[in-house]
Amino acid sequence: MAASETWSLRPGQTLQHRQWDSEFVLYNDLSGDTHLLGDAAIVLLQALRTGPATRAALAAVLENEFEADAGDDKLDFAAEADSLLDHMKRLFLVDRSAC
Helix, strand or coil: CCCCEEEEECCCCCCCEEEECCEEEEECCCCCCEEEEEHHHHHHHHHHHCCCEEHHHHHHHHHHHHHHHHCCCCCCHHHHHHHHHHHHHHCCCEEEEEC
């Protein structure tokens, strides 16, 4: 992924969701579908609620939120952000754009 790319919520998403433990059911306002997402995906979507962000900024959000949970395991937050963003793009929740 290019460093100059930014991610944003698709216009019209309200991020209506319900939580059970670390799983969330999210309603997609654009498609009418519901999606089962993990807590990391919701963290990224909430971060994008404030406006577009770069991949690096979103990876930092994940690291800040989950670093303590990782313990001795060194998670690759950038790879996790990439995977989640690509998945949510396929679900029509987010968009990627070049700066």
